[in-house]
Amino acid sequence: MATHLPTTSVADIVRLGPVIPVLAFETAEQGEHVSRALYAGGVKVLEITLRTAAGLDAIQRASRIAPDIAVGVGTITKPEQCALAKQAGAQFGVSPGLTREMHDASIEAGLPLLPGVMTPSDIILAMELGYEIVKFFPAVPAGGIAMLNAFHGPFPTLKFCPTGGITPESATNFLALPNVVCVGGSWLTPKAALAAQDWAEVTRLARAASELSRPVR
Template sequence: MSLTRGLASRLPSALPLVAKAPVVPVVVIERLEDAVPLARALVEGGLPLIEVTLRTAVALEAVRHIAAEVEGAIVGAGTVVERAQIEACLEAGATFLVSPGTTPSLAEAFAETPIPVMAGCATASEAMRLAELGFEVLKFFPAEASGGVAFLKSIAGPLPHLRFCPTGGIGPANAPDYLALPSVVAVGGSWVVPADAIRAGDFGKVRDLAKAAAGLKRAARFG
């Protein structure tokens, strides 16, 4: 059986998860003690889907604590770039995975993963290949540097079936432009989890930013 035919029938859909809110917070957790109150603030603000990036030493433990202690949180792991990370993410309790890009070997590893994956792409060819493999929602990264809204508009005509979660360079000023596109299920962003607010323990600010982001409108309904 070819990799293409094998993948398409096995991948859990990411669409029901990503469709829960218009913004997926992209979180960098430096201190483990911040993980639970940060996640609670995001959930209270209306953003239950939380991507904890594997960029710090405490990231996996943060996923574990959020999964075990924060009711309503749907916590996943981002910046997954190699097969060895997948099992650790699953063991920590991640409910979805996100990659910045997707090599053939990583796509094959994702095919064996029992949870949804947002595989990363930056070009039309990459997006077409991932859709062919059965990935239902693609992470378009780095969005602004890769053509942004104009790029997504330009491929919507020939590739209307593709669905994206653009991430990279997105904030409150341009998020509505992305969400106005029928192909965009949600956007990923770190503006709702500013580092200075986290360092200061100002989770009320995070909750307020999340509430504003949760109120952003999407052009299309998904799920």
């Protein structure tokens, strides 16, 4: 069994790669194949969501692939999911939004959290709770690059991982922003490739994503 990375915070995790794939699997077996294919392409951070029943089992399998892989749980919408994900082997959590109850549950579970924000009020709550890196979701529908530029004025120290509607073509423009540390995306696992079990295609897309440039900060 692989030993988990000694990551202690979301800041450690987002430095591992410019793109965090957002994943939803039909089965745990599919999840393991895809996770291995992504890792073979140089992607070392995975966000496996709880949008399907296979999520927790897929997290457990993916966390055993290699000692330098960081597997997170995505789509946390209930506080109790933090402990369940931690038990399954998740090293961090990602949520579409944030409540104080969810924050407390993540601390109790020992699960570093990347909370979702969309508005200035969301951001102020996150900063009050001590977050320095947040997920901007849904990024493109909520204003995309223009909104992130607008946030930089009143919140100059806050860093973002925009997710939602980002493409391989737009990812570089997001990564060039001074307040963006990485992006989340689902384009690394197209439905056609998964249906055909074309793991080589997943690895190809992962390699291209892992080579995207981002400013050194």
